[in-house]
Amino acid sequence: MNSPRSAWLFLAPALVVLGVFFLLPVLAALILSLTDYDLYALADIRNLRFVGFGNYWELLHRPLFWSALGHTVYFVAVGVPLSMGASLGAALLLNSPLARCKPLFRTALFAPVVTTVVAVAVIWRYLFNTKYGMANYVLDLLGIHPIDWLGDPRWAMPTIILFAVWKNFGYNMIIFLAGLQAIPPNLYEAARIDGASSWRQFRHITLPMLKPTLLMVAILTVSGYFQLFAEPYVMTEGGPLQSTVSVLYLMYDEGFKWWNLGSASAVAFLLFLLMFAVTVLMVKLSRRGEHPDGGPA
Amino acid sequence: MSPRLMKAIINGLLIGGTLVALFPLLWMLSVSFMAPGEASALPPPLLPKHPSWANYRELFVRAGMGRYLLNSVLVAGAITALSLVFNLMAGYAFAKLRFAGRERLFQALLGALVIPAQVAMLPLFLLLKYMGLVNSYAGVVAPALATVFGIFLVRQYARGIPDELLEAARIDGAGEWRIFAQIVLPLLKPIIVTLAIFSFLAAWNDFMWPLIVLTGQEHYTLPIGLASLAREHAQDSELMMAGSVVTVLPVLLLFLSLQRYYLQGLLLGSVKG
Numbered sequence: 001m002n003s004p005r006s007a008w009l010f011l012a013p014a015l016v017v018l019g020v021f022f023l024l025p026v027l028a029a030l031i032l033s034l035t036d037y038d039l040y041a042l043a044d045i046r047n048l049r050f051v052g053f054g055n056y057w058e059l060l061h062r063p064l065f066w067s068a069l070g071h072t073v074y075f076v077a078v079g080v081p082l083s084m085g086a087s088l089g090a091a092l093l094l095n096s097p098l099a100r101c102k103p104l105f106r107t108a109l110f111a112p113v114v115t116t117v118v119a120v121a122v123i124w125r126y127l128f129n130t131k132y133g134m135a136n137y138v139l140d141l142l143g144i145h146p147i148d149w150l151g152d153p154r155w156a157m158p159t160i161i162l163f164a165v166w167k168n169f170g171y172n173m174i175i176f177l178a179g180l181q182a183i184p185p186n187l188y189e190a191a192r193i194d195g196a197s198s199w200r201q202f203r204h205i206t207l208p209m210l211k212p213t214l215l216m217v218a219i220l221t222v223s224g225y226f227q228l229f230a231e232p233y234v235m236t237e238g239g240p241l242q243s244t245v246s247v248l249y250l251m252y253d254e255g256f257k258w259w260n261l262g263s264a265s266a267v268a269f270l271l272f273l274l275m276f277a278v279t280v281l282m283v284k285l286s287r288r289g290e291h292p293d294g295g296p297a
Numbered sequence: 298m299s300p301r302l303m304k305a306i307i308n309g310l311l312i313g314g315t316l317v318a319l320f321p322l323l324w325m326l327s328v329s330f331m332a333p334g335e336a337s338a339l340p341p342p343l344l345p346k347h348p349s350w351a352n353y354r355e356l357f358v359r360a361g362m363g364r365y366l367l368n369s370v371l372v373a374g375a376i377t378a379l380s381l382v383f384n385l386m387a388g389y390a391f392a393k394l395r396f397a398g399r400e401r402l403f404q405a406l407l408g409a410l411v412i413p414a415q416v417a418m419l420p421l422f423l424l425l426k427y428m429g430l431v432n433s434y435a436g437v438v439a440p441a442l443a444t445v446f447g448i449f450l451v452r453q454y455a456r457g458i459p460d461e462l463l464e465a466a467r468i469d470g471a472g473e474w475r476i477f478a479q480i481v482l483p484l485l486k487p488i489i490v491t492l493a494i495f496s497f498l499a500a501w502n503d504f505m506w507p508l509i510v511l512t513g514q515e516h517y518t519l520p521i522g523l524a525s526l527a528r529e530h531a532q533d534s535e536l537m538m539a540g541s542v543v544t545v546l547p548v549l550l551l552f553l554s555l556q557r558y559y560l561q562g563l564l565l566g567s568v569k570g
Contacts, residue, residue, distance in 0.1 A: 002463075006473040007394035014387035014443035018406070021421060021440040026412055028420035042423075093311050098304040107556060108315040111322065114552040114559075116502045118520040119541035122527050123321045126328075126534050132337045134324070166317070171563070178564050227413055230504045234524050248415055248505075256509055261419050268416045276411060 033265035042259060055266035068250040076225045079161045083221055086165055087172035095180040110170035121234040124163045150236055153243035160231050160244060172217045179213035215286045219279055226275045247271045329539035336534045352539035362543055365522035372434055372518055373500035376441045380496050383443040388451020389481055406445050422509055436510040447492055450566055454488040491562035494555050501548050519544040
């Protein structure tokens, strides 16, 4: 029998790192968000004052916070369904018995996932260049007027969404593929014998069997998409007209450009609360769907 | 619909998707060999007229890309090696060693996964500033030395090690460290490879934290160096594409050579239990 002492020795390095570099800072962030920690406090800690919920109150009265929140919610609300749709579509294609060269297609479709956001954002910036970009050249061939993809406030966020979907869909595709392969084939056989169309098979077998996977992927994708930062930082620098300033972009600017660390911590916490609320809501909604009569599981 | 038509549609869509997924990467590679200004033409050229290494030479000789590359290798390598040790030890302890409060502590760690890392970043910056680690390799490496995800992955895998094996070694008088090094680690080899790829890719691709903690160019990692180059050289698309190739190629090659382990880890990690 091993002694508890040796167990703690095995745990200590990881727990110390997580405690000192994660849990402690998270608690500190909570306290920091209740103070006016700024450049003056950074120079001399005695300038620090406790302001209670002052930072939160001020944020809720700042139009920039609301527009950053709006852009982030827009990115999540449009980006997540598109991303999940593309992932599921690709997974269904790859899972089809008619598909050829599956490992090759799978690898190619997954490749964007492992690339570095900054590097591929640089590529996309040129593909979507108004004058010389490939995107507008193709539109021109189709007889459509050029679009100022990253320079027009109405188009900047949709362009970033397209980019994010391209970059990320492969990740969920792999998870969906595993989920699809776990569905017992005899369910489909039985349905075929009953004469069910492929659409009905998808609707009544694939979707219900895939539901736990769908929920998990949705939660992971939503929380990932709420953390939008590198894409606007590289592609648009928050512009044009601040139309791509996300909540984290605001946090970064507020904290590390203007050194308002108290107010920036409040931004971080509001984002956390929002993500947490959305996750809980998603879990609740999916449970309610499972038991329409409200009965126990 | 006839099966042949169906087959053509499915494979056609897959080919189309593959083109969309790969086109930006192939175009990046092609433009990186073009002469300055060549890509800014209509119609956008697909292949360089006179392919040359000039952009890469420019990057390494004048733009300091060699330094960024070295920094990235150092930082990602250190994070991978050290976090592997820390996560393996902790994951094994959670799976196989007995101590009071084990399950509750593990649940608490999993619970911490809902907190986005960015919440910790501002105080973490202050903490590292007081420790004198801002703008140092240690500042980038330290917070990444242990991850809940890594501990979780190791625990899932290590639970499959039979207890009898460990007990037999203990009866033979082997110490806990010896058991860990000589019996457990060899059995964990597949998950070690998986976790190493995950850690390396995450460290290599990380952007926000290095951007915050690295203030001087001499410590920039590739993504930070590339982002700052992109702001300076917004017009030099050919040069920027070469920079993107240098940044993306190492991780892409790593993934291609070890994709079996990577994809398997992705599935292990996504099924919480």
